[in-house]
Each structure stands twice: as C-alpha cells, then as structure tokens.
C-alpha cells in the first residue's frame with residue numbers, strides 16, 4: 001500500500017509535506033516548464049510588498065562553502081501586479097499557493113493582506129518578519145517578541161487565510177519568539193530564514209556583495225535550522241514548518257523527526273531543479289522501507 | 305528548457321586553460337546566444353555553472369570552458385562516458401534582423417562560444433565579419449571552424465602573436481567606416497562590450513551584446529543575475545538576457 005503523505009497545517013491540508021521556499025521559486029512559471037507544480041505540497045511565492053521593488057544593486061549572490069549568500073533586496077512585482085499577472089497562472093497550474101508577504105511597517109503588512117483578501121486560489125499567507133521596521137529605526141520585526149506578536153495579531157485580524165509566520169533567526173530565545181507569535185494567533189510557524197552573513201574578496205579588499213551583507217542559505221545552515229525547528233516545536237502546539245539546507249529526502253525526514261509538520265525546499269531548487277518532486281518520492285520510499293503507513297507517524301518522533 | 309543527464313561524448317583540451325566538452329543531450333534545437341547550466345561533479349561546488357552553447361549536432365551539445373576556479377576545474381576532470389546533468393537551453397539568444405546584409409561579430413576570449421553558434425546560423429545568408437580578440441594567439445579558439453564557415457576573420461592579440469597587436473576594439477575603431485548596412489553582435493568581457501556599444505552608438509549601428517552575470521539558478525527565479533537598464537529597471541540576464549540591445553543597457 002502507498003503511504004499517506006497528507007499533512008495538516010492548521011486547517012489547511014497539504015497533499016504532501018514538501019513546499020518550495022519563498023524567493024527560490026519565483027511565482028511558479030519557470031518551474032512549471034519542468035514539472036507539474038500542482039504535485040507540490042505548496043508553492044510559497046517570492047515575498048510580496050505593497051509596491052513593486054527593484055531590489056539591491058549587483059552583485060547580489062555569491063557561492064560560499066556548502067551554501068550561498070544572497071542580497072536580492074526583496075525585489076518583487078508588488079501586490080497589484082502579483083494579483084493581475086501572477087496569480088492567474090498559479091490558479092491555472094492548480095498549485096497550492098502560499099503568498100509570502102512583507103512590509104516596512106505594520107500598516108504595509110495589513111495593506112498587502114487586505115489586497116489579497118478574497119482571492120481564489122490562495123491557500124495561506126506566510127508573513128516574513130525578517131525585514132526592517134522603518135518606524136523602529138530599521139530594527140527587524142522579527143528580533144523582538146513584542147513586535148513580532150503585534151504584527152502577527154494585527155494581520156491575523158484582517159485576514160481570513162491561515163497565517164504562517166516565518167521567524168527570523170536573530171533572536172536570543174527561539175522558544176520565546178515561537179510562543180509569542182503562537183499566542184498572537186499564528187496558525188503555524190516556519191523557520192529558518194537565511195542567516196545574516198558576508199563574503200570578502202581579499203584581492204580587491206572589498207565586500208563581494210554590493211549590499212555588503214546578505215543571507216546565507218543551503219546545506220551550511222541545515223544543522224542550525226534543525227536545532228531551531230526542534231526547540232520551536234517543543235515550545236508551541238501549532239505546526240512548525242522546517243526550512244534550511246534541505247537537499248534530499250533524508251534531510252527532509254530529519255526535519256520531520258525533529259518536529260516539523262512540513263518542510264520547505266529552497267536553495268536546492270537551484271542545484272537540482274527537480275529537487276522538490278524528487279524529495280516527495282524519496283520521502284515515500286523511506287516510509288515504505290521503514291513500514292510507516294503515514295508521514296504523520298514520523299513527525300516529532302525523534303528518540304532522545 | 306530541459307534537465308538532461310548527458311553522457312560526455314568527448315573532451316578536447318585546447319591550450320593550457322581551455323577545453324571543449326561534447327555532451328549527449330539528445331536535444332535538437334537552440335538559438336545562438338542561449339546557454340546551459342551545467343552541474344558541477346561532486347566535490348566541486350554547490351551551484352551549477354553557466355556556459356554558452358557553441359553547437360548542437362546530432363543531439364550532441366558542445367561547450368567550451370576556460371578553467372578559472374573551483375567549478376570549472378572540477379568539470380575539467382569529467383571523462384568521456386561519465387554523465388553530468390545539463391539544464392537548458394536557457395535565456396534569450398540573438399535575434400537577427402533580415403534587412404541588414406552584413407553581420408559584424410565581435411568576440412573576446414570565450415565570448416567566441418555563442419558567436420560561433422551565430423556565425424554558423426548566418427553562414428551562407430549574410431556577409432559575416434568576425435572580429436576576435438585575445439591576450440595571445442594560443443587563446444584564440446575555433447579558428448579552423450570559423451574559417452570553414454566562410455567568415456572574414458579579423459584578429460587582434462594584445463601581444464601581437466596573431467592578427468593586429470592591441471585590443472580588438474582598437475582595430476574596430478580604425479576600421480569603423482563602411483558599417484552602414486551592418487549590425488553588431490558582441491560577447492566578451494564587460495569592458496569590450498561597453499567599448500563596442502560606445503562605438504555603435506556614435507555611428508548608429510544596431511548592436512546586441514551578450515552579458516555575463518554571476519548566476520545562482522539560471523532560470524529566472526532567484527533574481528541574482530540582473531542587469532540595470534537605462535529606464536532604471538532591472539532585467540534578468542538568465543531570462544530576458546543574456547543577449548540585450550546595447551542601447552537599452554545602462555553602461556557604467
């Protein structure tokens with residue numbers, strides 16, 4: 001018998017636990033040339049803001065040992081163009097769509113959420129709180145539990161979609177942060193986002209990226225992400241979505257064991273464009289080999 | 305766009321730094337100027353590496369690689385019979401206007417790759433003048449192939465070991481007259497491309513350039529490879545490019 005791959009993220013049921021991470025899949029069009037994107041647990045879109053953003057100057061990316069650093073600068077088409085030009089394609093492709101949103105103020109988060117309200121084909125929102133809060137002098141929304149709680153509570157009030165809050169890594173206590181957003185009404189949390197990092201060119205004596213710093217992703221961050229997912233899932237009762245350096249089925253299983261109800265595949269999409277569908281089959285094979293009839297049987301089943 | 309596990313059909317070393325790889329992709333179509341993202345064999349690097357398509361014959365794709373770092377070194381160890389994943393053809397290639405009867409192709413270094421493909425596709429239809437510059441004669445690749453395509457070769461090397469001594473753009477500047485009915489197509493280091501586009505703008509010669517950017521995904525999803533346009537917008541080198549009209553690009 002084929003094992004059951006369905007998982008629940010709050011009231012949202014996913015076909016399987018494999019989502020693709022924001023910023024590594026565009027709005028789905030390119031990957032749809034390679035495979036049927038409706039087979040994915042969900043497609044998380046590139047982060048959407050109220051107005052279009054051009055992003056940072058070049059260079060924006062650099063490979064580092066077992067990873068890469070990006071400073072794209074949250075470039076995106078803006079919510080209006082997203083609704084008019086990107087959503088119809090995702091609907092037609094029958095993808096399960098999670099719209100990742102961000103803002104530079106609480107008002108902007110609310111405005112984006114309101115514009116998305118009532119749109120058919122959206123399964124959930126994911127709140128990226130790893131971005132600077134202009135009103136607070138550019139401090140990240142996600143570094144202070146009080147601010148994170150406030151953004152979550154405010155957006156939750158105006159949206160009818162399930163709300164996933166994507167946590168920033170720049171916190172002293174991940175359990176406290178997870179607890180704060182869960183208390184504010186988040187339906188799930190996802191972690192981790194990229195880790196602040198930099199690369200220097202010794203010959204030119206300059207930073208490699210025009211933005212000086214960027215976010216580290218890929219296999220290099222997996223052990224950190226696993227630890228964070230493990231701690232966060234012990235701290236809260238809402239589902240946790242594991243992200244960070246997942247390259248294959250075994251990596252995904254490790255996150256599920258650590259307590260994640262689903263995973264997101266990011267940088268791996270660049271390395272092997274079929275990484276996400278491959279991971280779905282690899283999870284299925286693992287369950288068959290280990291005689292589990294459902295993926296839910298391994299979630300949080302880490303033996304300590 | 306396809307992802308294909310391709311067997312290495314052949315590997316030919318060309319000088320100290322260059323080698324050509326033939327890959328059995330089974331593909332049958334591409335536009336000159338398009339490229340592939342090649343998986344780097346294990347132990348090399350995480351991300352794929354971009355290379356221009358030189359030719360595609362009988363399903364065998366040829367690329368020409370200069371060894372410059374970790375990824376290209378690891379790829380250079382591939383042996384015939386081994387397999388490697390190839391993603392492509394990617395990007396927007398050259399588009400050729402019918403009304404121009406002369407095509408002036410301008411290559412620097414491994415920029416010859418997409419221009420060889422372009423010369424092959426135009427051969428017999430247009431007069432092709434092929435400017436080709438490099439540091440020294442050993443770095444000039446595909447000369448026999450270009451000759452057999454019937455192009456008019458105009459070489460320049462910095463050390464004078466082949467063609468004229470100096471930069472290829474200096475040679476073009478000297479010979480600029482008589483390009484009224486021509487269009488330029490250029491690929492090479494950014495300095496060469498920006499010099500070519502200045503000359504072209506001065507004399508109103510329509511020009512397409514193939515730009516190189518560091519690429520993470522190669523398929524348009526990461527937004528890591530963008531090129532700044534004169535209107536202030538950014539376009540993706542891997543999707544809207546790598547070939548752009550030189551007049552819309554913001555040169556610095």
Ligand SMILES: Cc1cc2nc3c(=O)[nH]c(=O)nc-3n(C[C@H](O)[C@H](O)[C@H](O)COP(=O)(O)OP(=O)(O)OC[C@H]3O[C@@H](n4cnc5c(N)ncnc54)[C@H](O)[C@@H]3O)c2cc1C
Nearest residue numbers: 353354355356368369370373374375376414417516517518
């Ligand atoms: C569209 C496109 C087509 C290309 N076609 C060819 C081709 O036909 N033949 C060929 O030999 N090369 C080509 N390149 C360049 C080639 O992709 C790089 O040389 C290669 O990725 C370097 O990998 P590496 O791991 O060996 O170098 P790394 O170890 O990553 O870096 C070594 C050095 O090369 C520089 N470098 C790395 N990547 C790039 C890049 N994308 N552009 C410019 N400099 C870079 C680094 O800054 C560093 O100085 C092309 C690039 C693009 C974007």
Ligand SMILES: Cc1cc2nc3c(=O)[nH]c(=O)nc-3n(C[C@H](O)[C@H](O)[C@H](O)COP(=O)(O)O)c2cc1C
Nearest residue numbers: 021022023047070128192193217218244245266267
């Ligand atoms: C190029 C790039 C762009 C990204 N853009 C976003 C974004 O817009 N919003 C967001 O919440 N996360 C963004 N991320 C973070 C990823 O969604 C993911 O959290 C992170 O890369 C870790 O996973 P990985 O190691 O599997 O890539 C981006 C990551 C990369 C590599």
Ligand code: FES
Nearest residue numbers: 522524527529542
């Ligand atoms: S390399 Fe990723 S968008 Fe061009």
